[in-house]
Amino acid sequence: MSAYWIAHVTVTDPDAYAGYQALAPAAFVAHGARFLARGGKAEVLEGPALDRHVVIEFPTLADARACYDSAEYRAARARRAGAATVHVVIVEGLPD
Numbered sequence: 745m746s747a748y749w750i751a752h753v754t755v756t757d758p759d760a761y762a763g764y765q766a767l768a769p770a771a772f773v774a775h776g777a778r779f780l781a782r783g784g785k786a787e788v789l790e791g792p793a794l795d796r797h798v799v800i801e802f803p804t805l806a807d808a809r810a811c812y813d814s815a816e817y818r819a820a821r822a823r824r825a826g827a828a829t830v831h832v833v834i835v836e837g838l839p840d
Contacts, residue, residue: 746837747805748780749812751798754829763823771820775811776803801837808834 755761772779781799788794802808811817812834824830 745804745839747802747808748835748837749800749808749832750835751830751832752794753796753798754794755796755827756829757827760827761824764820764827767820767823768817771811771814771816772800774814774816775807777801777811805834805836
């Protein structure tokens with residue numbers, strides 16, 4: 745069963761955030777991730793306006809969690825520290 749990262753990101757330091765962007769793709773590739781939405785046009789219908797929205801599909805909930813916990817993604821998160829406000833949720837998909 746698929747699982748999804750749903751992330752809301754407000755970048756506060758684009759130069760520092762670029763370090764995250766350079767490292768994070770290796771973690772996503774290693775865990776079978778597929779981007780479904782990444783920073784495109786968005787319309788807020790309820791709740792606070794947030795800058796950037798990302799939806800990433802993983803083959804399984806275990807893959808989604810393993811990606812977040814991986815050494816590659818920990819290194820990317822360290823590069824992002826202080827450069828953005830980030831909210832990430834992992835959501836299990838519906839049965840196939």
